Amino acid sequence: MNADIIRKETPEERELNKKRAELAKLEADLTQHELDLATLQAEMHDFESRYLRIVGTCYAQLDEIDARIAEALAKLNPNNRKSQEQAANARAQAQESAGTAEAVQEQLQRNGFKPSEKLKKLYRDIAKRVHPDLSTNEKERTLRHAIMAEVNHAYERGDNIRLEAILREWEISPESIEGEGIGSELIRIIRKIAQIEERLRIIEIEIAQLKESDLYHLKIRFDTAEQEGRDLFAEMVAQINQQITETNRQIADISKRLAEIIEKRVVV
Amino acid sequence: MSDEQDSNKGDLVSASNRNLSIKSSSLVKRGLSLVDCSLKPIGPQPIGEILCFKGHSAEVTCVAISPDGRFAVSGSLDKTIRLWSIENGQELRQFTGFKGDVKTITVSPNGNLILSGCGYGSYIDNVVYLWNVEEGCELRRFEGHDEGTGIHCVAFSPDGKLALSAGWDDYIRIWNVESGYEIRCFKLEIETAELPHGSYLTTFSPDGSRILCATSDRFFYDDYDDFLELWDIEHGCIICWLGCYGIPEASSITLSPDNRRALYGMYEDFNLANIALIDLENKKIVCELEGHKDTVNSLIFSPDGERALSGSSDKSVRLWDVENKREVYCFEGHTDSVTSVAFSPDNSLGLSGSKDCTVRLWRLPK
Numbered sequence: 001m002n003a004d005i006i007r008k009e010t011p012e013e014r015e016l017n018k019k020r021a022e023l024a025k026l027e028a029d030l031t032q033h034e035l036d037l038a039t040l041q042a043e044m045h046d047f048e049s050r051y052l053r054i055v056g057t058c059y060a061q062l063d064e065i066d067a068r069i070a071e072a073l074a075k076l077n078p079n080n081r082k083s084q085e086q087a088a089n090a091r092a093q094a095q096e097s098a099g100t101a102e103a104v105q106e107q108l109q110r111n112g113f114k115p116s117e118k119l120k121k122l123y124r125d126i127a128k129r130v131h132p133d134l135s136t137n138e139k140e141r142t143l144r145h146a147i148m149a150e151v152n153h154a155y156e157r158g159d160n161i162r163l164e165a166i167l168r169e170w171e172i173s174p175e176s177i178e179g180e181g182i183g184s185e186l187i188r189i190i191r192k193i194a195q196i197e198e199r200l201r202i203i204e205i206e207i208a209q210l211k212e213s214d215l216y217h218l219k220i221r222f223d224t225a226e227q228e229g230r231d232l233f234a235e236m237v238a239q240i241n242q243q244i245t246e247t248n249r250q251i252a253d254i255s256k257r258l259a260e261i262i263e264k265r266v267v268v
Numbered sequence: 269m270s271d272e273q274d275s276n277k278g279d280l281v282s283a284s285n286r287n288l289s290i291k292s293s294s295l296v297k298r299g300l301s302l303v304d305c306s307l308k309p310i311g312p313q314p315i316g317e318i319l320c321f322k323g324h325s326a327e328v329t330c331v332a333i334s335p336d337g338r339f340a341v342s343g344s345l346d347k348t349i350r351l352w353s354i355e356n357g358q359e360l361r362q363f364t365g366f367k368g369d370v371k372t373i374t375v376s377p378n379g380n381l382i383l384s385g386c387g388y389g390s391y392i393d394n395v396v397y398l399w400n401v402e403e404g405c406e407l408r409r410f411e412g413h414d415e416g417t418g419i420h421c422v423a424f425s426p427d428g429k430l431a432l433s434a435g436w437d438d439y440i441r442i443w444n445v446e447s448g449y450e451i452r453c454f455k456l457e458i459e460t461a462e463l464p465h466g467s468y469l470t471t472f473s474p475d476g477s478r479i480l481c482a483t484s485d486r487f488f489y490d491d492y493d494d495f496l497e498l499w500d501i502e503h504g505c506i507i508c509w510l511g512c513y514g515i516p517e518a519s520s521i522t523l524s525p526d527n528r529r530a531l532y533g534m535y536e537d538f539n540l541a542n543i544a545l546i547d548l549e550n551k552k553i554v555c556e557l558e559g560h561k562d563t564v565n566s567l568i569f570s571p572d573g574e575r576a577l578s579g580s581s582d583k584s585v586r587l588w589d590v591e592n593k594r595e596v597y598c599f600e601g602h603t604d605s606v607t608s609v610a611f612s613p614d615n616s617l618g619l620s621g622s623k624d625c626t627v628r629l630w631r632l633p634k
Binding site for chain 1: 308
């Protein structure tokens with residue numbers, strides 16, 4: 001080997017290689033973060049729909065009975081504005097709860113989002129290739145955004161087949177071929193790095209926001225209880241059912257009183 | 269084409285999900301407050317005092333926890349036994365009708381019955397009372413101990429069919445719980461009438477075929493210091509007599525569930541009151557556990573035999589790791605001497621009664 005043949009690295013090339021390494025690391029970070037966010041969102045959606053299906057339905061029942069009580073009381077005191085208002089509010093609440101409970105019934109029933117390692121790997125593989133922040137071209141970014149949204153939905157559904165199809169389509173599409181420009185590559189990499197850093201920041205904010213939500217706090221309690229061998233769903237349903245029984249007793253009393261009053265009026 | 273449809277569907281799902289999150293937030297909030305306010309707490313529980321049962325008007329002398337772990341029972345010099353809920357701390361029942369001060373109680377293995385005996389007080393009560401927990405009423409009286417004598421301790425056989433009572437008349441009497449008849453009695457060779465509270469213990473062996481009787485006291489120090497006697501229920505004979513030597517008089521005694529070890533609590537001596545761990549098989553002291561500053565009034569082994577609780581006149585309750593011979597935790601809160609201690613069946617909770625008229629429930633470290 002002749003030493004002359006080995007070309008010496010120019011300062012730009014050294015910088016380029018450094019930035020390439022930095023970019024590679026950030027890209028790996030980004031795919032992991034996207035996966036974390038997508039997993040958290042999917043888990044929370046899944047928990048929410050389970051919670052609403054099981055506990056929300058009980059609340060809807062309870063609210064319906066509460067509304068009937070308020071309405072009966074309003075009938076008992078037709079001149080009392082406050083009880084009229086209360087009846088209207090209780091009815092609105094009951095309608096809202098019933099609406100939520102119905103909406104969730106229509107959704108696909110899934111029990112527990114537990115992504116397999118295979119599904120996670122598939123997600124990472126796709127995100128590594130398709131992520132919008134890996135492109136600096138605005139038009140391409142829009143396209144990648146659309147694909148990524150679909151990837152997220154498929155991941156949430158646990159749809160391996162769809163994810164594999166997306167990956168296959170991407171591999172044969174022209175977008176998968178990267179540009180050859182040498183002179184502007186350094187600039188392109190620097191911009192990519194900036195984009196990825198921005199996206200990482202946003203993901204962290206989104207995760208933090210999700211973790212501050214009531215839904216997340218509730219989910220944590222359910223998870224902890226499950227680890228302790230408790231079924232919080234059953235406990236909550238039992239508790240609300242007890243309230244329903246109690247409220248039903250009240251409504252029976254009120255109905256009786258109402259019947260008596262009506263009878264008296266008829267007699268008078 | 270089909271891809272496009274699919275992705276449209278995906279957007280719809282996500283849109284409806286997003287709406288759901290906004291709509292459901294009130295249901296989520298209500299659920300959260302229900303979980304936090306009405307249900308049993310979730311997650312690792314803090315160690316220490318959980319509940320303080322108040323109601324007794326005089327010193328609490330004895331405590332027990334029901335075998336299902338749901339109720340605490342306490343007896344007091346106010347001549348009542350009280351039943352408390354471990355779930356919410358409420359007083360559920362009161363058992364009254366004693367002539368003397370309640371000194372000893374035990375709950376039957378099925379949790380339906382409470383056996384109790386009296387001692388102390390201006391009027392000494394020689395009757396052993398049996399109570400129905402569910403109904404809150406007296407079920408039966410076992411009468412046979414001499415007039416004018418009190419009861420040291422009571423116990424149920426492991427199958428719950430027999431009851432045992434040890435009286436100041438130096439007799440251990442065995443009763444048929446169902447019929448109420450006395451089926452056997454053993455005369456002890458020592459005088460027990462003046463034995464201090466807690467220093468005299470009689471119980472059934474784990475298989476129910478024998479009776480164990482352990483004591484240590486200054487009155488007999490010169491003759492035979494400490495002993496563990498084994499009586500055969502069938503034949504009524506003493507099977508063995510284990511002497512342990514060189515221990516100062518005991519203020520309290522407990523036996524491990526397998527009856528191979530005993531703990532002896534001691535009186536205060538120069539601001540120290542140790543607990544001696546005794547190997548009954550090899551008849552020797554294994555070690556002394558240091559910590560209490562005043563007389564150890566009550567000792568109990570945990571159901572798993574690995575740990576022990578002690579209550580002392582220094583107002584503290586201490587948890588001991590018997591296997592590793594060390595103090596695990598010191599529970600403070602009582603404002604007067606602790607007279608009695610008990611374990612929950614799952615080893616996770618401790619109960620203590622005190623001269624301050626309260627009963628306290630403690631969560632023990634794992």
